[in-house]
Amino acid sequence: MNQKKTAGEKAVEFISDGMTVGLGTGSTVYYTIHKVAELIKSGMKLQCVSTSSSTTKLAQSLGINLVSLNDVDKIDVTIDGADEVDYNLNGIKGGGGALLFEKLVAKNSVKNIWVVDSSKLVNQLGKFPLPVEVVQFALKNLFKKFNDLGYNPEFRMQGNEHYLTDSHNKIIDLHINKIEHPGVLEKSIKEITGVVECGLFIGIADVIIVGTESGIKQINKDREL
Numbered sequence: 001m002n003q004k005k006t007a008g009e010k011a012v013e014f015i016s017d018g019m020t021v022g023l024g025t026g027s028t029v030y031y032t033i034h035k036v037a038e039l040i041k042s043g044m045k046l047q048c049v050s051t052s053s054s055t056t057k058l059a060q061s062l063g064i065n066l067v068s069l070n071d072v073d074k075i076d077v078t079i080d081g082a083d084e085v086d087y088n089l090n091g092i093k094g095g096g097g098a099l100l101f102e103k104l105v106a107k108n109s110v111k112n113i114w115v116v117d118s119s120k121l122v123n124q125l126g127k128f129p130l131p132v133e134v135v136q137f138a139l140k141n142l143f144k145k146f147n148d149l150g151y152n153p154e155f156r157m158q159g160n161e162h163y164l165t166d167s168h169n170k171i172i173d174l175h176i177n178k179i180e181h182p183g184v185l186e187k188s189i190k191e192i193t194g195v196v197e198c199g200l201f202i203g204i205a206d207v208i209i210v211g212t213e214s215g216i217k218q219i220n221k222d223r224e225l
Contacts, residue, residue, distance in 0.1 A: 003117035004028040004115075004117050004211060005211070007028055007209045007211035007216065008028045008029060010115070010211075010216050012039060015046065017046075020047050020049065020074070020075050022051065022075045022077065022078025022079065022105040023051060024055070024105075025055050028117065028211075029079060029115060030058065032115060033058055033059055034062065036048065037064055046064075047067045048065065049067060049078075050066050050101075051098050051101045052096065054098075055098075069108060075110065077110065077111045077112075078111070080102055080105075081120075082120055083199075084122050084125050084127065085114060087123070089114075089203075089205040089206075089219065090183075090201065090202050090205075091114065092128050092131075092199050093199050094131030094171070097131070097165050098165070099199045100166075100197040103201065107204070112206050113205070113207045113208075114207070114209070115209045117210070121208070124178055125179045132146070132173075133167070134172055135194050136170050138193075142172060145192065146172060151175070155170070155171075182200050186202055205221070
C-alpha cells in the first residue's frame with residue numbers, strides 16, 4: 001500500500017465547494033494536489049494558495065487556480081505534510097525548505113490538516129533535523145551560536161552551494177535528537193536575532209491523517225479516532 005497516496009487523497013474529504021485551500025509542500029501533499037485538480041475538473045469551485053515554488057509549478061501544470069496569500073482574508077483549510085509529528089499534534093516541518101511560507105499559510109487557515117505516512121508519527125520529536133531559516137547576513141554567526149548551544153548545527157547545502165529558500169534566506173539544520181519541550185525550544189530559537197523562522201509547528205495542526213499498512217489512522221486535536 002502506498003501510505004503517502006492513501007493519506008494525501010483522504011485529506012480532500014475536508015474540502016468543499018467554494019473554499020479557499022492552502023496547498024502544502026512535499027511528497028505526500030503531491031497526491032492531495034492531484035486530487036484537488038480532479039475536484040476542480042469535476043466542477044468544484046476552489047481557489048488555492050501555494051506554500052512554495054515547487055507546489056506552484058505542480059498546481060499550475062494541473063490547471064489549479066492560485067491566488068496570493070495577500071489576496072485572501074482567510075484560508076478555509078490547508079493540507080500539508082510533516083517531517084515528524086507527535087501524538088500531541090506538534091511537528092517538525094521544513095525538510096523541503098518551505099517552512100516560512102508553510103507557517104504563514106497555516107497561521108491564516110481556519111483548519112490545518114497534515115498528511116503523513118506511518119514513519120513520520122513519533123512519540124518524541126527531534127530525530128529529524130530541525131530546520132531553522134536564517135538571514136544570509138548572519139549565517140556563520142548564527143551557526144556558531146547554535147553550536148555553542150549544543151544544537152549540532154549543519155548548513156543545508158544544494159550541491160556545493162548553500163541551499164536558498166524561496167525568500168532567499170539560508171537554512172541551518174539542528175541535530176538535536178530529542179526535543180523535550182518543543183514549545184519552549186521554538187520560542188527560544190525565534191528570539192535569536194537573525195532567525196527568520198523555525199521548523200517547529202506547535203499547536204497548529206487540527207487533524208493528522210496517517211497512512212498505514214492497514215489503512216488510515218486519524219488523530220484529531222480533541223480526540224483520537
